[in-house]
Structures are given as C-alpha cells and as structure tokens.
Amino acid sequence: MPQRLSWGSILFFLLLLLFYYAVSQRTPGEYIVVRVIDGDTIELNTGEKVRYIGINAPELHHPQKGVEYFAREAYEANRRMVEGKRVRLEFDVEKRDRYGRLLAYVYVDDIMVNEWLVANGYAQVATFPPNVRYAERFRKLEAEARRLKIGLWGKP
Numbered sequence: 001m002p003q004r005l006s007w008g009s010i011l012f013f014l015l016l017l018l019f020y021y022a023v024s025q026r027t028p029g030e031y032i033v034v035r036v037i038d039g040d041t042i043e044l045n046t047g048e049k050v051r052y053i054g055i056n057a058p059e060l061h062h063p064q065k066g067v068e069y070f071a072r073e074a075y076e077a078n079r080r081m082v083e084g085k086r087v088r089l090e091f092d093v094e095k096r097d098r099y100g101r102l103l104a105y106v107y108v109d110d111i112m113v114n115e116w117l118v119a120n121g122y123a124q125v126a127t128f129p130p131n132v133r134y135a136e137r138f139r140k141l142e143a144e145a146r147r148l149k150i151g152l153w154g155k156p
Helices: 007-024 071-082 113-119 135-148
Strands: 030-038 041-044 049-052 086-090 102-108
Touching (some): 102 113
Parallel strands (some): 049 102
Antiparallel strands (some): 030 041
C-alpha cells in the first residue's frame, strides 16, 4: 500500500521549492539596494552597508558638520541611481572599513556608480590605499567636472 505524504512533508517540499526559486532569481554577486544612506553609502537587502570606494560625497548626517553643501543633491542622485535596483559589487584589496561596512565599486547594469557620481560632480575623489584600483580614472573625471564647473564645482 503506498504511503501518503503528511501535510508537514508537503509544506517542507513547497518551502524548499520557494527557496530554490528565490535563490535562482538572483545572479551571484547581485544585491538589491533597500536604502540609500547618503551620497556614498547604501544598504543592501542582506542588511550590509556598503561604502563606495574611492569617493567622498558631501556629508548629510555628520554630527559635527551638519548638512554640507550639495549633500542633498548627492543623496538624491545616488538614490535615483540605485534605490530598489539590482547592483553588482566589485571589491578591491580591503573588503571592509573600520566601521564594518563593505567597501566596493557599485554597478547598476554597466554603470559604475562611484565613477558616475564623480563625473557628474556629486562626489570628489578620496583615495585610501590599498583600495586604489580606479584612483587615476576618478582623478581625471574629477578634474574634468571641476573644469566644466559641474555639481559641487559649480559654486563660485
């Protein structure tokens, strides 16, 4: 006589299928941005915070500095680029900062967000060895943004 499956077995099997489906829908190394903290920091669906390598956007939440010039614009630009979107992370030599945040070059499709923020004047170059893979590229983009008086560099 065939053995009948219990509701517990059926539920376990369905949960296993659901888990497999959820995992298979995410490309390895891709995450969803659930929150933008400021112009150079985000939070992923894993709960991890990510600080963009090689750049520094004006402070939005600094306890001593308050809201710096162009901080809201940098935050909004970053939010429009990544919030709710799938991102891919590229790491350099050091993977975490002293606060435990991931350090990464962040990509939406084929656009490196770190680079885009510098090129459009929302952030300046901030190099912290040994994470210097794109430092020279970022410096050239910042020089061009300054020359064109874009974003941060538009203030007299």
